[in-house]
Amino acid sequence: MASFGIIGSKGRMGQALASAVEEAGHTLAGGVDAGELPGPLALQADVLIDFSAPAALEANLKVARVAGVPILIGTTGLDDTNFAAIKDAAKAIPVLQTGNTSLGVTLLSALVKQAAERLGDDWDIEVLEMHHRHKVDAPSGTAKLLGEAAARGRGVYLEEKMESGRHGQTGARKSGDIGFATLRGGSVAGDHSVIFAGEQERLTLSHSAENRTIFARGAVRGAEWLIGKPQGRYTMEDVLDL
Structure with missing residues (x-):
């Protein structure tokens, strides 16, 4: 004790x-x-x-x-x-x-790193997160944690590949970018998905928090x-x- x-x-x-x-x-x-x-x-x-x-x-x-x-x-x-x-x-x-103390998210981070290591650079990586309306920072610490896991798997620095400001005429997606999308609303404790999008197939690794x-x-x-x-x-x- x-x-x-x-x-x-x-x-x-x-x-x-x-x-x-x-x-x-x-x-x-x-x-x-x-x-x-x-x-x-x-x-x-x-x-x-x-x-x-x-x-x-x-x-x-x-x-x-x-x-x-x-x-x-x-x-x-x-x-x-x-x-x-x-x-x-x-x-x-x-x-x-840590950006997230959930044991499930911790394991998810390890799986994201492994997927980024094993899949080729032609697979695009996008991180999607949603939290309650009161959250003040974006992207969430967990989203960044997952993005960093993907970056480590790719052998790159997240700061150099992070894209979280898409709006208007952005042009085509840059190869190798790790994208972030943020949703806010309601009482959501925390939903996170990392999407690996390849040619004609998609892999999504997700975690949903039902309660803090x-x-x-x-x-x-x-x-x-x-x-x-x-x-x-x-x-x-x-x-x-x-």
């Missing part, structure tokens, strides 16, 4: 995490939200789970580093500055950062795994040994 601290505890994910921690037989050290200092919480917890906001990430990493406690980051919408802070913190503590509870359970599973690990940067793929 371990003690979990939740950063972003009053949000929808934070509440789901509290239930998942209890369901897994662990204890809740407490939670903090915007305007509250996570320092005391870090000293009481065996592991921190952060589903807050990109603007708070650097401060949260510093607190975890000072306390010497591992941290799982599920916050999405991160930029290059955030990733640099994660890389720096991982020199001192174990850090698991799956993300909370996956986060708890990842945080459990992170406790006791040496300093370094980890992913959900490491948790499932993929």
Whole structure:
């Protein structure tokens, strides 16, 4: 049994995490939200789970580093500055950062990478995602995670091949691009599909989240795994040994 601290505890994910921690037989050290200092919480917890906001990430990493406690980051919408802070913190503590904590999505990512490796460059890759109307970032962190998996399979950098701004007279599709399409509406917890479109055939790999509870359970599973690990940067793929 371990003690979990939740950063972003009053949000929808934070509440789901509290239930998942209890369901897994662990204890809740407490939670903090915007305007509250996570320092005391870090000293009481065996592991921190952060589903807050990109603007708070650097401060949260510093607190975890000072306390010497591992941290799982599920916050999405991160930029290059955030990733640099994660890389720096991982020199001192174990850090698991992911765009999606679902175990199903983690396996889907591995399958996408494998498909991109095995299928030829003449197969076009498109990532389609839909979320609830309240989501503020696009494409979703999960969509980017899947796009990065496809890019790794192709041996390219997603930043150089990503196409997410189609509108108007765009011209023909560029060979090798990895396209993204974003849908928002209703209360959708998260639907993702990666479409491999070849000549006269199509392969679609998909995942549908019916409730955010799956993300909370996956986060708890990842945080459990992170406790006791040496300093370094980890992913959900490491948790499932993929």
